[in-house]
Amino acid sequence: MRMGVDILCLGEPMMEFNQQPDGSYRAGHGGDTANCAVAAARQGARVGMLTHLGKDSFGDSFLRLWEAEGVDTSTVRQVAEAHTGIYFVTHGPAGHEFSYLRAGSAASRMGPADLPQDALTATKILHVSGISQAISTSAADAVFAAMAAVKAAGGMVSYDSNLRLKLWPLTRARAVIHAGMAECDIALPGMDDAEQLTGLSDPDAIADFYLGLGAKIVALTLGAQGSLVATPERRERVAGRKVKAVDATGAGDTYDGAFLARIAAGDDPFAAARYANAAAALATQNYGAIEPMPRREAVEVFLASAD
Numbered sequence: 001m002r003m004g005v006d007i008l009c010l011g012e013p014m015m016e017f018n019q020q021p022d023g024s025y026r027a028g029h030g031g032d033t034a035n036c037a038v039a040a041a042r043q044g045a046r047v048g049m050l051t052h053l054g055k056d057s058f059g060d061s062f063l064r065l066w067e068a069e070g071v072d073t074s075t076v077r078q079v080a081e082a083h084t085g086i087y088f089v090t091h092g093p094a095g096h097e098f099s100y101l102r103a104g105s106a107a108s109r110m111g112p113a114d115l116p117q118d119a120l121t122a123t124k125i126l127h128v129s130g131i132s133q134a135i136s137t138s139a140a141d142a143v144f145a146a147m148a149a150v151k152a153a154g155g156m157v158s159y160d161s162n163l164r165l166k167l168w169p170l171t172r173a174r175a176v177i178h179a180g181m182a183e184c185d186i187a188l189p190g191m192d193d194a195e196q197l198t199g200l201s202d203p204d205a206i207a208d209f210y211l212g213l214g215a216k217i218v219a220l221t222l223g224a225q226g227s228l229v230a231t232p233e234r235r236e237r238v239a240g241r242k243v244k245a246v247d248a249t250g251a252g253d254t255y256d257g258a259f260l261a262r263i264a265a266g267d268d269p270f271a272a273a274r275y276a277n278a279a280a281a282l283a284t285q286n287y288g289a290i291e292p293m294p295r296r297e298a299v300e301v302f303l304a305s306a307d
């Protein structure tokens with residue numbers, strides 16, 4: 001029996017400043033894999049975070065958050081020589097926009113030598129993303145090395161494309177994300193990302209593309225339309241749940257965390273996707289990445305209700 005966590009999330013946590021209707025900014029926590037960690041913990045999974053934070057008040061704030069959320073921090077280090085990343089969320093007619101203050105951050109300075117091998121060999125699932133690899137070349141190398149260590153120990157890797165063209169050019173993003181996706185068991189591409197990365201626009205063709213790279217499960221998120229889940233044997237469009245959305249920041253990460261929590265609990269990917277669609281919809285009903293993420297009870301109640 002594995003003694004590690006169910007889901008270990010590797011990437012960069014960022015302090016969030018989210019624009020409110022009155023123009024002020026509300027402080028919160030973000031960073032895609034850190035969002036996924038909290039989302040999964042709120043569904044009852046045993047979750048750990050693998051990252052570096054600055055030795056600053058934002059780093060302290062993340063440690064307090066994770067303690068409150070029951071996220072294991074034994075693989076988190078605070079380093080004196082760099083800061084915790086920051087981002088701002090503004091809202092316009094086209095949806096939300098992110099602006100970053102993250103270059104040189106503590107997480108972006110991580111490299112393969114910083115990886116805790118024991119934790120990697122003990123986890124059931126390692127979750128990483130395109131952002132985990134976009135923040136620096138040493139971080140990209142660390143992600144590849146972490147994936148190899150988990151797979152060599154018989155664990156699974158999940159990979160969310162999370163394409164952020166403010167962090168790297170499309171050609172480089174495509175090369176690295178395709179290489180990462182080729183090593184993963186659970187591919188979690190978003191539709192917009194996948195169209196840019198693969199040049200395809202049909203969801204079934206995109207699912208085939210990622211299955212062809214080697215994933216055993218593909219969950220392609222389609223925004224309000226839900227998700228397309230595919231394995232080599234079966235595929236299903238799992239409809240999204242209707243809500244009055246205010247801010248979609250972190251909705252994809254909530255999907256990931258909820259999906260992985262249900263996979264770790266033994267659900268099949270289609271049941272996990274129904275659950276994850278509901279959790280992600282609920283997460284759009286208020287501002288910020290983490291604050292509006294639902295807990296398991298709220299997701300169950302929503303799932304039992306009609307649209």
Ligand SMILES: O=C(O)C(=O)C[C@H](O)[C@H](O)CO
Pocket residue numbers: 014029030031032033035087098131164249250251252253289
């Ligand atoms: O865009 C990023 O780099 C982030 O990680 C910030 C957000 O919290 C994340 O994108 C939401 O999915």
